[in-house]
Amino acid sequence: xxxxxxxxxLQRTSFxxxxxxxIPWTALLSLGLYAIYLCLAEGLFHTNMDNRxxxxxxxxxxxxxxxxxxxxFFTGFLLYILxxxxxxxxxxxxxVIGLICYSGAVLVLMVDVGQPLRAWFTFWHPNTxxxxxxxxxxxxxxxxxxxxxxxxxVLKNRQLRQIPKFLVFEFxxxxxxxxxAGIGTFLSFFHQGSLxxxxxxxxxxxxxxxxxxxxxxxxxxxxxxxxxxxxxxxIMLTTWLVEKIxxxxxxxxxxxxxxxxxxxxxxxxxxLLKSIDTLIWINxxxxxxxxxxxxxxxxxxxxxxxxxxxxxxxxxxxxLVLLSSRLREQRRFLFGAGFLVCCGIMLNRFVMTIQTLALxxxxxxxFLTYSPSWEEVATFxxxxxxxxxxxxxxxxxxxLFPQEKELNQLNGELSMQEFARTGKTTSFWQPKFVTQxxxxxxxxxx
Amino acid sequence: MLPWVYEFHxxxxxxxxxxxxxxxxxxxxxxxIVAMRRTKMAEVLQKTEAIQWHSDFEDLPPSMKxxxxxxxxxxxxxxxxxxxxxxxxxxxxxxxKRQTKAPMLQFEVxxxxxxxxxxxxxxxxxxxxxxxxxxxxxxxxxGTRIIGKPYSIELPPVGSRLSVxxxxxxxxxxxxxxxxxxxxxxxxxxxxxxxxxxxLKIKANDPEKATTHLLKGNEVPNWILREMERLQISFxxxxxxxxxxxxxxxxxxxxxxxxxxxxxxxxxxxxxEA
Numbered sequence: 001x002x003x004x005x006x007x008x009x010l011q012r013t014s015f016x017x018x019x020x021x022x023i024p025w026t027a028l029l030s031l032g033l034y035a036i037y038l039c040l041a042e043g044l045f046h047t048n049m050d051n052r053x054x055x056x057x058x059x060x061x062x063x064x065x066x067x068x069x070x071x072x073f074f075t076g077f078l079l080y081i082l083x084x085x086x087x088x089x090x091x092x093x094x095x096v097i098g099l100i101c102y103s104g105a106v107l108v109l110m111v112d113v114g115q116p117l118r119a120w121f122t123f124w125h126p127n128t129x130x131x132x133x134x135x136x137x138x139x140x141x142x143x144x145x146x147x148x149x150x151x152x153x154v155l156k157n158r159q160l161r162q163i164p165k166f167l168v169f170e171f172x173x174x175x176x177x178x179x180x181a182g183i184g185t186f187l188s189f190f191h192q193g194s195l196x197x198x199x200x201x202x203x204x205x206x207x208x209x210x211x212x213x214x215x216x217x218x219x220x221x222x223x224x225x226x227x228x229x230x231x232x233x234x235i236m237l238t239t240w241l242v243e244k245i246x247x248x249x250x251x252x253x254x255x256x257x258x259x260x261x262x263x264x265x266x267x268x269x270x271x272l273l274k275s276i277d278t279l280i281w282i283n284x285x286x287x288x289x290x291x292x293x294x295x296x297x298x299x300x301x302x303x304x305x306x307x308x309x310x311x312x313x314x315x316x317x318x319x320l321v322l323l324s325s326r327l328r329e330q331r332r333f334l335f336g337a338g339f340l341v342c343c344g345i346m347l348n349r350f351v352m353t354i355q356t357l358a359l360x361x362x363x364x365x366x367f368l369t370y371s372p373s374w375e376e377v378a379t380f381x382x383x384x385x386x387x388x389x390x391x392x393x394x395x396x397x398x399x400l401f402p403q404e405k406e407l408n409q410l411n412g413e414l415s416m417q418e419f420a421r422t423g424k425t426t427s428f429w430q431p432k433f434v435t436q437x438x439x440x441x442x443x444x445x446x
Numbered sequence: 447m448l449p450w451v452y453e454f455h456x457x458x459x460x461x462x463x464x465x466x467x468x469x470x471x472x473x474x475x476x477x478x479i480v481a482m483r484r485t486k487m488a489e490v491l492q493k494t495e496a497i498q499w500h501s502d503f504e505d506l507p508p509s510m511k512x513x514x515x516x517x518x519x520x521x522x523x524x525x526x527x528x529x530x531x532x533x534x535x536x537x538x539x540x541x542x543k544r545q546t547k548a549p550m551l552q553f554e555v556x557x558x559x560x561x562x563x564x565x566x567x568x569x570x571x572x573x574x575x576x577x578x579x580x581x582x583x584x585x586x587x588x589g590t591r592i593i594g595k596p597y598s599i600e601l602p603p604v605g606s607r608l609s610v611x612x613x614x615x616x617x618x619x620x621x622x623x624x625x626x627x628x629x630x631x632x633x634x635x636x637x638x639x640x641x642x643x644x645x646l647k648i649k650a651n652d653p654e655k656a657t658t659h660l661l662k663g664n665e666v667p668n669w670i671l672r673e674m675e676r677l678q679i680s681f682x683x684x685x686x687x688x689x690x691x692x693x694x695x696x697x698x699x700x701x702x703x704x705x706x707x708x709x710x711x712x713x714x715x716x717x718x719e720a
Contacts, residue, residue, distance in 0.1 A: 004621070008714040009680065125453045128463040137467050144474055161501070161720070164494045165485060171497045172484040176477050183470060399505070406507030408679075 005397050007158050009405040011248070012396050021392065025385040032382020035375040036111050044114045046375040055353045057372040058112045061380050063195055063349040065101040066139075067223070068342065071231030072098020072146060073181075073188035078262065080181035086258050089251045092153050092400045093242075094235050099146040100390055104383035106143055111379055131198035138191030145184045149177070153398050189224055196223025199352045206289040207296050208356040210281060218277045219352070225273065229266035230345035232259040233318075233338035240335055242395065248408070250401040257328045263341055264322025271315040278311070299367050302355050310351065314344025495612035499627070503529045503611075505720040510676065514661055515541040517668040530568050531610055532659040555667050556674065558587040565660035566669070569627030569718050571614065573660055579653055581630055583614065584645040588673060592716055593617055593624070594701025599644045601637040608632060608648065610659065615644070622710040624717050630656045673716070680715040681707060 001015040012018070038046045049056040075094040079087040087094075110116035123140075126133045155161065155170035193216065199208040200217025210217040236259040243250050282293040297304040318337035327333040358368045394400060447464065448454060488494060503511070513524035514532065520541050532538040553561055564572040570589030574582045585593070600616040608614055614628030636647035650656035661669055681704070701709070714720070 003708055004710065006711075008711045008720060124447045124451060126447060126463070128460045134463075141467075141470055141474065148474070148478060156501075156720075158720075164498065165489070167501055168488045168494055168497050169481060169485045171501055172488070173478075173481040175484075176481055179473065179477050183473060187470065402505070403507075405505075406509060 002397075005157065005159055007397075007399045007405075009408070010399070011408065013246075018392070018396060022389060025388045025392075028381050028385035029389065032378045032380075032385060035378035036382060038375055039111050039114070039379065040116070046373060048370060048373045048376065053357050053368055053370045055357055056370060057376050057380060058108050060350055060353040061383075062105040062108055062112075063353060064346050065383070066105050066195065067192070067227040067230050067345045067349060068234040069098045069101025069105075069231070070188060070192060070227035071235040072101075072149075073142070073184045074228050074231045074262075075235060076149075076177075076181035077185040080178040081185065084258070086255055089255045089401060089403045090235055090239060090259070092398070092402070093239060094231075095146060095149045095153065096391055096394050096400065097235065097238055099143075099150050100383075100387035102139065102143045102146055104387060106139060107386075108379060108383060131194040131201060134194040135191050135198070138187045138194070142184060142187040142191065145180050145187065148173070149180055149184075152177075153394065153400070156399060157397055188227075192227040193220040193224045196220050196352070199356060202356070203289075205356050205359075205361060206286055206291045207359050207361075208352060209285065209289065210277065211285055218273075218280075222270065222274055222277060225266060225270045226345055226348060229263055229270050230341055232263040232266075233322075233341040235259055236263070236338045237335060237342060239401070240338075246395075248404060250404050250407070252403055252407070255403075256331075256334060257325075260322045260328050260334050260338065261325075263338065264319050264328075267315065267319040267341060268323060271311060271319055274311060274315065278307070296359055299359070301367075302351075302358070306347070306351060306355070310344060310347050314340050314347055318344070495609060498613075499529060499611040502718055502720045506718065510718075512672065514665050514669075515544075517661070517665040517672075518545060518663070519668075520544045529611060530659065533610075533655055538658075552667075555670050558591075558670060560587060560666055560670065562663075565629075565657050565662050566666055567627065567629035567660055568669070569611070569614075569629070570673075570716065571626060571629045573629050573657055575657070576647070579649075580635060581632070581648045581650055581653075581656060582645055583629055583648055584643070585615070585626060588670060589626070589717070591700045592677065592713065593619070599640075601644065601646060602634050604634050604636060606634050608634060608646075614646065617713075619709070619713075622713060624710075624713045625719055626717060629660060632656065677712070677716060680712045 006012050013021075035046075047056060047058075072094045075087050075091055078084040079091050110119065113119065122133065122136050126137070152170040152174050155166045161167045161170070197216050197220035199205070200210040200212075200219035202208050208219070210219050212218075213221065236256055239251055240256070286293040286296075294304075296302070297307065318340040321327045321333050321337035322341075327337075354370070358370065360367055399405075449456075454460065488497060508525050511526045511530075513521065513526045515521045515538075516524045524537075526535075528535040528538075553559065560566070561572075561574075564574045564586075566572050566586060570586045572584055572586045574584075576582055597620065598618045600618060602608060602614070608628040609631050610628060612628050613625045615626040617624045617626060630648055630650055631652070632648040632650040634646055635649050638645040
């Protein structure tokens with residue numbers, strides 16, 4: 001039914017099966033939409049946040065998806081600025097994932113502020129001394145950049161490219177991609193950093209407060225490096241997941257290994273800096289503020305195990321795996337390590353938002369507990385559903401993985417090469433048609 | 447935000463922050479405007495067809511960009527990076543010198559009629575030099591068989607100019623329009639019809655170099671063999687599985703035997719249209 005929209009040479013499931021796949025996501029999307037309506041129309045009392053617990057699941061997951069979406073800027077930086085051509089195989093997918101992550105995060109933020117129609121205020125009257133102002137400006141600009149980067153992917157659709165103006169615009173825009181990649185890198189550096197920085201400047205929260213390096217607290221740099229480490233791993237995992245769901249080979253193994261290596265290098269740098277930062281905090285910053293660091297881990301929920309898990313289990317361990325070329329060869333280690341990296345970034349953002357707010361800072365404070373309301377969960381599920389739908393539709397109607405066509409043909413070619421070498425075809429794919437023609441004309445002198 | 451807006455302060459931090467923001471915003475907008483202007487310029491300078499081919503060629507997997515010197519056996523492996531236009535390739539003259547005398551091509555190649563006095567383009571067209579110095583262009587036997595009986599062919603009007611790898615003809619079938627690439631540069635001085643046959647007669651811009659990039663001699667059989675592999679694979683990737691296992695050669699009304707095939711996809715792949 002929609003064959004005319006599917007890129008030539010790519011196999012996709014039937015239209016009916018595709019609609020069936022979209023049904024649960026659409027249901028989830030509707031539920032999320034209802035939750036968003038409740039929060040916007042009736043008020044934020046639908047959430048379990050209050051004046052003391054102002055950052056809940058929304059901010060925690062926002063920070064997580066923004067870090068995971070960093071694959072878009074980091075892949076763009078490596079491809080267009082450092083000219084690592086092998087990443088051409090995943091750049092489109094990285095852009096779509098980045099777009100989903102950032103647009104989803106901005107959408108949730110709009111619900112979180114409760115009065116989205118007044119969002120313009122932060123642009124028109126910016127508080128230039130606030131880390132959040134920097135985040136707002138950079139997020140908005142980067143979302144525009146991602147939307148522009150998404151345009152060429154859409155315009156290359158089989159039908160849209162028939163319109164010469166669209167194809168030429170796509171070509172010309174693509175030539176300017178290094179400019180957009182440069183801007184994206186600049187913006188991402190600052191908003192990823194400022195998202196970390198805003199916790200580091202919280203003097204009233206000694207658990208998060210860090211010493212400054214220049215004008216930024218150390219968390220600024222830790223957030224940038226951790227996002228750069230998690231982004232490539234997330235691209236690797238999502239691509240693998242799409243391969244599993246669609247039962248297709250989408251990228252060559254070398255691409256996975258390269259992404260794993262990049263992630264490993266960034267992660268080991270992060271683990272090293274995080275360890276130094278933690279030691280300084282334990283021995284100097286925290287006691288200097290009147291709080292021995294061990295007190296923060298005295299509560300049952302957030303024991304010191306959480307610090308160990310974050311730095312060793314989700315940091316050092318996957319970093320060592322990803323840095324070993326022998327282990328990267330094995331898919332279970334490669335993807336297992338990538339999964340741990342993504343878990344690590346999630347745990348780090350959880351610690352920075354939820355644990356920071358839960359811990360008491362004044363003598364009369366209690367340990368705060370918080371569990372999200374169903375509206376908060378459903379709002380975030382809206383983002384997940386929206387992401388799945390956008391990614392699925394783009395995967396179906398655009399070329400997300402340029403190597404897919406080639407890899408689809410590989411089986412046939414391999415069997416032909418085998419035939420040329422041995423005169424026999426033993427692969428499952430039997431090119432009988434060509435074989436018989438070869439045999440028929442083998443005796444004729446060409 | 448702006449000097450006249452409430453809460454704006456002439457402090458270095460305020461000014462630097464907003465200057466950086468405005469610079470980034472202006473750069474983003476300027477990038478889009480430059481792309482739009484260049485699009486307009488490309489249309490004015492008639493670069494659209496070249497860009498279309500560039501885009502189509504970029505989307506071809508490396509296995510489909512085999513250099514002609516690999517086809518002829520001059521080199522073991524080489525991928526074309528000149529969009530099948532050897533005229534601008536610096537390696538082509540060097541590799542051509544390695545060539546021994548090209549053996550005379552048989553009239554029949556794997557069951558296809560491929561006269562040796564014709565030269566062949568990768569987009570399944572042939573070029574034949576006429577006595578009057580003009581060139582006759584048509585769709586080769588392989589292309590004709592996979593197209594089947596077309597409903598109509600749109601040929602460029604007499605007097606129009608064609609460029610190598612630009613749009614030469616348009617084959618119109620139900621639910622499918624396939625552009626056929628022009629194999630040479632030049633001006634259309636005559637064309638055929640359904641009765642005389644679908645062909646173009648072209649007065650080349652530079653008759654001496656007009657056919658340098660076209661396949662000839664022992665390049666043709668290897669190319670045809672690869673094209674048959676590609677045809678088989680294109681069927682496999684068009685959702686009907688490997689159904690060409692009946693052996694023999696391609697029958698003239700080959701198209702008719704596979705009504706359920708996604709012919710738009712198959713023809714697009716075979717005629718190098720993404």
